[in-house]
Amino acid sequence: MDDLVIDAELPADHAAVDEVVRRAFAKEPKVADMVAAIRVSPRYRAGFALVARADDRVVGYVMLSGTDLVDDAGNRREILTLTPLAVAPEYEGRGIGSALVRAAVEEADRRGEPLVVLEGSPRFYGRLGFTFAPAHGIALELPDWAPPEAAQVYLLSGYDPLVRGRVEYPPEIAALAG
Numbered sequence: 001m002d003d004l005v006i007d008a009e010l011p012a013d014h015a016a017v018d019e020v021v022r023r024a025f026a027k028e029p030k031v032a033d034m035v036a037a038i039r040v041s042p043r044y045r046a047g048f049a050l051v052a053r054a055d056d057r058v059v060g061y062v063m064l065s066g067t068d069l070v071d072d073a074g075n076r077r078e079i080l081t082l083t084p085l086a087v088a089p090e091y092e093g094r095g096i097g098s099a100l101v102r103a104a105v106e107e108a109d110r111r112g113e114p115l116v117v118l119e120g121s122p123r124f125y126g127r128l129g130f131t132f133a134p135a136h137g138i139a140l141e142l143p144d145w146a147p148p149e150a151a152q153v154y155l156l157s158g159y160d161p162l163v164r165g166r167v168e169y170p171p172e173i174a175a176l177a178g
């Protein structure tokens with residue numbers, strides 16, 4: 001994609017983002033609802049919700065937002081989780097999804113975050129540098145249908161092995177499973 005530009009979403013993009021997410025997740029309208037709910041929650045991180053623009057329109061979207069990591073002693077810290085990743089169906093297979101994930105991870109690295117967690121296909125995200133989260137002491141509670149390998153983490157340059165524990169989603173994300 002020659003004219004692909006990735007940058008932070010602006011309020012003016014919200015309607016177009018909503019449409020892309022609804023079309024990418026046609027059978028899961030709750031995903032677009034989640035995006036709207038996170039935006040107005042304390043978990044939203046400005047600059048971590050990115051749009052892919054091409055042909056003068058929004059063609060893809062990725063959001064990193066805050067979630068809790070709770071260690072064995074009950075200590076809680078906020079880390080970033082990647083959800084959702086969406087590409088308009090007619091733009092799939094052109095590298096846009098991968099470019100959005102790379103841009104989001106780079107931004108997290110620049111801002112000194114230790115890691116990014118997600119649930120998703122190990123085939124897709126493994127190519128982009130994600131690895132099996134439990135191998136690094138990070139536990140994610142997955143939906144029944146997801147294989148254990150879906151729990152993944154990207155270790156950034158600010159990673160510290162002491163950053164471990166159980167991921168506890170805020171209500172905006174937990175609502176997806178409900």
Ligand SMILES: CC(C)(COP(=O)(O)OP(=O)(O)OC[C@H]1O[C@@H](n2cnc3c(N)ncnc32)[C@H](O)[C@@H]1OP(=O)(O)O)[C@@H](O)C(=O)NCCC(=O)NCCS
Pocket residue numbers: 024025084085086087088091092093094095096097098099119120121123124
């Ligand atoms: C998944 C998605 C974001 C990929 O975007 P994309 O721009 O097509 O991705 P890229 O062009 O960078 O990469 C394409 C590769 O991803 C693979 N891929 C696409 N969807 C996949 C999925 N759900 N699981 C595993 N691999 C997938 C393609 O087969 C292709 O692999 P290939 O290069 O070996 O042929 C896009 O298909 C989409 O929005 N899907 C619907 C929503 C969704 O499932 N989001 C991900 C949930 S976290």
